[in-house]
Amino acid sequence: xxxxSNIPAGELTAKWGAHKAAIKVVSPANKRKLDIIVxxxxxxxxxxxxxxxxxxxxxxxxxxxxxxxRAHSIAAQGGINAAKNYQNDNDSVYRLFYxxxxxxxxxxxxxxxxxxxxxxxxxxxxxxxxxxxxxxxxGGLLDNRSFGGxxxxxxxxARGQTGQQLLLGAYAALNRAVSKGxxxxxxxxxxxDLVVEDGEAKGIIARNLVTGELERFGAxxxxxxxxxxxxxxxxxxxxxxxxxxxxxxCYRKGAxxxxxxxxxxxxxxxxxHGDQQSKLTxxxxxxxxxxxxxxxxxxxDVKAIRSGAKKASDIxxxxxxxxxxxxxxxxxxxxxxxxxxxAAKERCDAGFGVNExxxxxxxxxxTAIERLGVDVIRARYGNLFQMYxxxxxxxxxxxxxMIYPAVHYTMGGxxxxxxxxxxIPGLYAIGEANFSDHGANxxxxxxxxxxxxxxxxxxxYTIGNYLAKKIQEPKVSTDTPAFEQAEKAIEDKIAKLLSIxxxxxxxxxxxxxxxxxxxxxxxARSKESLERAIxxxxxxxxxxxxxxxxxxxxxxxxxxxxxxxxxxxxxxxxELMARDALNRNxxxxxxxxxxxxxxxxxxxxxxxxxAYVAAWExxxxxxxxxxxxxxxxxxxxxPAQRNYKD
Amino acid sequence: xxxxxxxxxxxxxxxxNAKEKGGFETYPVEGISPDTSFLEMIDILNNKxxxxxxxxxxxxxxxxEGICGMCSLYINGHAHGPxxxxxxxxxxxxxxxxxxxxxxxxxxxxxxxVVRDLVVERQAFDKILQAGGFVNVNTGGVPDAxxxxxxxxxADESMDAAACIGCGACVATCKNGSAMLFVxxxxxxxxKLPQGKVEAARRAKAMVAKMDELGFGNCTNTGACQxxxxxxISVSHIARLHREFLSAKFKD
Numbered sequence: 057x058x059x060x061s062n063i064p065a066g067e068l069t070a071k072w073g074a075h076k077a078a079i080k081v082v083s084p085a086n087k088r089k090l091d092i093i094v095x096x097x098x099x100x101x102x103x104x105x106x107x108x109x110x111x112x113x114x115x116x117x118x119x120x121x122x123x124x125x126r127a128h129s130i131a132a133q134g135g136i137n138a139a140k141n142y143q144n145d146n147d148s149v150y151r152l153f154y155x156x157x158x159x160x161x162x163x164x165x166x167x168x169x170x171x172x173x174x175x176x177x178x179x180x181x182x183x184x185x186x187x188x189x190x191x192x193x194x195g196g197l198l199d200n201r202s203f204g205g206x207x208x209x210x211x212x213x214a215r216g217q218t219g220q221q222l223l224l225g226a227y228a229a230l231n232r233a234v235s236k237g238x239x240x241x242x243x244x245x246x247x248x249d250l251v252v253e254d255g256e257a258k259g260i261i262a263r264n265l266v267t268g269e270l271e272r273f274g275a276x277x278x279x280x281x282x283x284x285x286x287x288x289x290x291x292x293x294x295x296x297x298x299x300x301x302x303x304x305x306c307y308r309k310g311a312x313x314x315x316x317x318x319x320x321x322x323x324x325x326x327x328x329h330g331d332q333q334s335k336l337t338x339x340x341x342x343x344x345x346x347x348x349x350x351x352x353x354x355x356x357d358v359k360a361i362r363s364g365a366k367k368a369s370d371i372x373x374x375x376x377x378x379x380x381x382x383x384x385x386x387x388x389x390x391x392x393x394x395x396x397x398x399a400a401k402e403r404c405d406a407g408f409g410v411n412e413x414x415x416x417x418x419x420x421x422x423t424a425i426e427r428l429g430v431d432v433i434r435a436r437y438g439n440l441f442q443m444y445x446x447x448x449x450x451x452x453x454x455x456x457x458m459i460y461p462a463v464h465y466t467m468g469g470x471x472x473x474x475x476x477x478x479x480i481p482g483l484y485a486i487g488e489a490n491f492s493d494h495g496a497n498x499x500x501x502x503x504x505x506x507x508x509x510x511x512x513x514x515x516x517y518t519i520g521n522y523l524a525k526k527i528q529e530p531k532v533s534t535d536t537p538a539f540e541q542a543e544k545a546i547e548d549k550i551a552k553l554l555s556i557x558x559x560x561x562x563x564x565x566x567x568x569x570x571x572x573x574x575x576x577x578x579x580a581r582s583k584e585s586l587e588r589a590i591x592x593x594x595x596x597x598x599x600x601x602x603x604x605x606x607x608x609x610x611x612x613x614x615x616x617x618x619x620x621x622x623x624x625x626x627x628x629x630x631e632l633m634a635r636d637a638l639n640r641n642x643x644x645x646x647x648x649x650x651x652x653x654x655x656x657x658x659x660x661x662x663x664x665x666x667a668y669v670a671a672w673e674x675x676x677x678x679x680x681x682x683x684x685x686x687x688x689x690x691x692x693x694x695p696a697q698r699n700y701k702d
Numbered sequence: 703x704x705x706x707x708x709x710x711x712x713x714x715x716x717x718x719n720a721k722e723k724g725g726f727e728t729y730p731v732e733g734i735s736p737d738t739s740f741l742e743m744i745d746i747l748n749n750k751x752x753x754x755x756x757x758x759x760x761x762x763x764x765x766x767e768g769i770c771g772m773c774s775l776y777i778n779g780h781a782h783g784p785x786x787x788x789x790x791x792x793x794x795x796x797x798x799x800x801x802x803x804x805x806x807x808x809x810x811x812x813x814x815x816v817v818r819d820l821v822v823e824r825q826a827f828d829k830i831l832q833a834g835g836f837v838n839v840n841t842g843g844v845p846d847a848x849x850x851x852x853x854x855x856x857a858d859e860s861m862d863a864a865a866c867i868g869c870g871a872c873v874a875t876c877k878n879g880s881a882m883l884f885v886x887x888x889x890x891x892x893x894k895l896p897q898g899k900v901e902a903a904r905r906a907k908a909m910v911a912k913m914d915e916l917g918f919g920n921c922t923n924t925g926a927c928q929x930x931x932x933x934x935i936s937v938s939h940i941a942r943l944h945r946e947f948l949s950a951k952f953k954d
Contacts, residue, residue, distance in 0.1 A: 103841075121764060121772060122772070123827065123828050125770075126765075126770045126772050128764070130770050180847045181844050182844055184850075184897065185837065185839045186836070187860075187891070187897045189894075191861075192852055192857040196853055214861055219769075220865075221864060228835060229841070232838065234832050235832045243825060243828070295766070296766060297764050330735055332734075334739070335766045335767075337767045443767065446788055446792045513841070563745070563749060607755075615760055616758060
């Protein structure tokens, strides 16, 4: 396998412009003859399918839910970044680029990140034109707020439902393309394999989730936009059906998988309540604009709060440890997510956690309510406060929220070049499913930016480079040995799962895997814990194939079959994550190896040895994967230890 | 916080597929914490059923934080259950008492056929939106986002309507099976903004025609939809839909 990132030559600021001028364009008459499959309908997939359809390609779009609008992008709360500089706070494309590279702890590709910052402004224009009701000032112009890792206000938002509104914009564009006949939508269809012929992506096998039938779809190019794989941890903020299977099938068919260990643990989630819990709920990062994070200074106060003898509001100002403000005066509560999460863990590990389990800190709005009044806070965060109260039965206007870090996002993903093409020609990966823009840590409000950038403004251009070579090729036939074999392999896999009839349910295995992942491949990793995880996961995988019980049949709506197929892939992906984390003998962003930290407990990068993307090549079921390096070159943003202190 | 575990009796609608007839089955569940969510309680039931060699109850769910609109249970005669302004996934067991019997059904509407057990097909909503629930702009070539100032009140009102999650509780609740609140929310959200105003009348006409064609019932202004809407969408948007619809008819 050869990794060629295809980064255009020239000055960083001129690369995208020069590349666009050089990209091949497919004529309208030829676009009509070309078929594209888009898998996933979140911000990346929805925007891409709509835009490609508008351009005149024949698009087939697939989603696992009953409607494209359910994709998990819908749950993004806080906002979307752009470098509009509407606030006159000296923001610029360069500053957005620099913050993103630095926030990613210098493990992302400069050229991709610069392009992302360049097209970000177009996204805001596009969404407004679609009728996205962003928050506005009384003068009628757009409002902004701040997010972690930035000292400017560049985040556009629609109350606490920004992801929903942006997705409804992309979904509306998709509906329009469907109505014009350019896009055909396949809801309740799950991609179970990628079909590769003569080394090129030629289509997919999808399972119709209502009937259980396997269906073949051919195309000149396949776009995977299936999001992240955070659910490998069982408990995460991801939706229950979010999974890594489509991406993992691409990996098995020859697409390199990059930086799988880069996982984002989000600092502000509602703490785990008990072992009946099925998922974790995020409280938007935007809350850190006005909320202050603290634990008591005195252990006696911690004990009193845990026993119920005292409430948070009983603790005097002078007895509170606003530890982020103390440790990081320049950024305070708005440090990046990885830093905030580790700081919370540090306080809780030291015994200062404020709930029964000792795994919670306070997020307090007292100061903000005193300064701005309840009405302003309600206008800004009303829906989040309501959500918190419904889940916990505690009124956050009166008592501070309790929060704790939880798995939220995966920066790692399918390796792509500058055109967003994977190592399999004709296969593209966009949005969270690829690895390219966030390095080792993603900044808040940047996931929406990346998904829409890829879908609206990057892929529709870059895909021309490949498709221009395909204008002479007829429709892809699905009546070939490659399609047949792929379909047969899935049939066999499902039949095998149903035939085991063991003693444990899919969820029980998934919980076990999640436990290993959280304890040994979670927020603090060590050589020892990772080696243990690799052994444990292999053991669990064996046990799963011997002892799982999947009820029902294949030829019907069967959610246990769906879950089992996804877990099969998580059981391999988890091991790959551990291997990648073990290989990376440094700490960077969300990847924290306890052996590599500064005396103050900050992540210690090793730029001399690890300034590269680790791209893993699949070598077969029982073989160890092979790692390929893409060296990262920093021509403009020179790596330095991240400083959020001054 | 009261943390006593609860024992409950569930009466759950079971139906193999769209063609076969369905019926209620009764299942006991034990040891449920009041802090458990309603869907987690069904997870527990399903895990138990699988261990007993029975088929688990099929139900739609995804984000489990009240925004994707996937969950769709009719609980004790209420869409999304007894609490107000929440989806099923946000309902917690503290709203029930130890010993309660809880009846769980799918959305019932001619336009939403049952797929299995508690799962229904809501593609009719996609079809209504495909008939006109968008602004006719292509990707690219649009003006700067701040080129057209929009009064804050209009943007806020548009956002109120845009909060609809497309779950279908309004249809399931309406005695006529009308999708009027769903259609009105989209029409109203776009009509309040200059970008959507251009095509407002045509959009209203096309979406209403599609709604009628797909077998949804008529609106008789009972207001039940607003009462059960998990996002508190107001029936005042239906009034705006009527205005846009009439103005389209006058132009015909």
